[in-house]
Amino acid sequence: MDRRIALSVLALVTVMLALAVVPLAWLLGAREQTSFRADAEASGRTVASVAEEHLNDHKSDAPMLALLDRTQAEGDCAAVYDSTAAVIARTSCGTATESGVRSLAVAALRDARTHLRESGGVLTVATPIGETEDSVGVAVLTRSAAPLHNRIAAVWGWLALIGLVTLLAGAAVSVALARWVSRPLHAVDRAARQLGEGTLQVRAPVGDGPPEVRRLAATFNTMAARNETLVHGHRTVIADVSHQLRTPLTALRLRLDLLAGDVDQDAALELAGAQEEIARLSRLVGGLLAVARAESAVPAPVRVAVDAVVAERVTAWEPVAAERQVSLGCRCEPGVEAFLGPDDLEQVLDNLIANALDAAREGGRVRLDGGRAGDAVRLSVVDDGPGMSKAAQAAAFRRFGNPEARGSGLGLAIVHRLVTANGGTARLEDTPGGGLTVVLDLPSAPPGS
Structure with a gap:
């Protein structure tokens, strides 16, 4: 019973954890992905805004080049394309000018909207420069998705750790609960076996376990006390009856034996018949006492x-x-x-x-x-x-x-x-x-x- 109670509680805790932790982990992972993409889009728009001042307003390219340097220092790669999809400025890392990335830039120029693509653990954001109806170029930013994956893995790891700790705590609670419930029941079971084996004075402890188990133990003790009283009373009656019946029967048989020696033949026959009846009565009393002893024996x-x-x-x-x-x-x-x-x-x-x-x-x-x-x-x-x-x-x-x-x-x-x-x-x-x-x-x- 201990094992069944513990496994039942543990299974319930496991199901509740699975229903709570797994959806939470997916939700947090999705939020991390959304935040990662939104941050990359924001960085791409910043590069596009600074590049617009150079391409559209013909200002110095110094602010644009300084921003590209900061972008590379932060671990991203970026490139600025003009309206003919020619590179006019880029970071020293060449990821943002690869052929696959350039095709994404051409698509952004053609559609005049931001394009995103995640491939090979890299997120690429192509942001049109200028008005959406008349783009003067494209700012392309590539960012490694490794930090995103690390954060998602950390989320899953922490949630798994929390789930494991909760599961261990649930296991400890389930074992404690099982013992709390079953230990007094085992005590009542042992007392019942001892009572059945003849130990009439046995009693079950009544101070442990749930109220229902304590009431069961108290009821068992009441039953055991009554059985002990009945059996002892029955044994006392048997002993008294055995003494009270056998003694006068023995005395009566002796008197008849004495009388049989001093009477004539007809009276002797009658006395012999009386002696047989007394012997039969003695056997009957002995049999009744044997049955009573068997019925009172435990x-x-x-x-x-x-x-x-x-x-x-x-x-x-x-x-x-x-x-x-x-x-x-x-x-x-x-x-x-x-x-x-x-x-x-x-x-x-x-x-x-x-x-x-x-x-x-x-x-x-x-x-x-x-x-x-x-x-x-x-x-x-x-x-x-x-x-x-x-x-x-x-x-x-x-x-x-x-x-x-x-x-x-x-x-x-x-x-x-x-x-x-x-x-x-x-x-x-x-x-x-x-x-x-x-x-x-x-x-x-x-x-x-």
């Missing part, structure tokens, strides 16, 4: 070796699979890594493998596949059990949403929450040939990279 992602974790969990569950006579295997691409919260992948796999083993029939198969899929890591848990209907699949990630669940119905809700909290996705698909496939797409790079 994971700080770490690098996780997916292939190693998959192999470890498969090894841990193999005894259970062997007891149920289910084939459990994995096929994971080596070196695959994902960014997840610590121990989140283990908890996800435990829930998925437990569900798959529960669903698989005796002699069935459960397989875990893992590998890269574009910018993500794809992990699939495949079983060949009875599968799930489309309606059940649509509701499976909600707490108690699956009416076909054999257990508490919370395992897939925990999986979905843990995966999405880490920036991944989870979905259910039918296994070809029958069964259910859980597909997870996990982030292969840290958030914000």
Whole structure:
């Protein structure tokens, strides 16, 4: 963003300079040319006026010769022609009597008006002497255009220097403006990434940048404070509920165990049923607390070796699979890594493998596949059990949403929450040939990279 803002301002300054400096340079150059020609014409008329006194009034040629000497001293060349285009006086430099210049003098005599010509870096002015209707001669003055070109070059040079200085100043201002605007935005972005990674106490600075950015930072801080309060409150409630529910359930189970030893067979059967319900209730409470912990967790992602974790969990569950006579295997691409919260992948796999083993029939198969899929890591848990209907699949990630669940119905809700909290996705698909496939797409790079 810094570069875009700076380049935008710099482009605007460049366009404004081009629209201002280039026309100004052309205008000043044209004014220099007009002034140069007007001054040359004035000098030519002066020579013609002095020469007229000699040719028309038959006065001494001394003033005319003195003026020609001054003209040559000033760097110009001049010559005076009579009515027959013959040279009667000239400066020692021969430029004003060259053949091309003499033809311009003849044209001025013929037309009885001033002629100008610029060629080869020299401006020639032929001015008729006397009345325009009855010219008695022509005064020709040649002047080098080098001073004119030098002045025009100086004008362009100064304007280019001014434009360059202005451009550099505009670049400095654009960079300063870009930093002023973007630096606090970068700070808010860093704070947002840290908040997403689990640093709940992070806050963005609110004293820098434009008013809109300062308001954005203040709004972000308000949101972060509320999130921190909600998460801490949620965690406190979970801890309290965990203690308040598990303690009486454990005490109730112990009392039922004690009673079971002192009752007859019929009462013992009833107590056994009550103990099973208490065990089921304990599992339900544990599942609810696990979902609540997952929903309140804000994971700080770490690098996780997916292939190693998959192999470890498969090894841990193999005894259970062997007891149920289910084939459990994995096929994971080596070196695959994902960014997840610590121990989140283990908890996800435990829930998925437990569900798959529960669903698989005796002699069935459960397989875990893992590998890269574009910018993500794809992990699939495949079983060949009875599968799930489309309606059940649509509701499976909600707490108690699956009416076909054999257990508490919370395992897939925990999986979905843990995966999405880490920036991944989870979905259910039918296994070809029958069964259910859980597909997870996990982030292969840290958030914000």
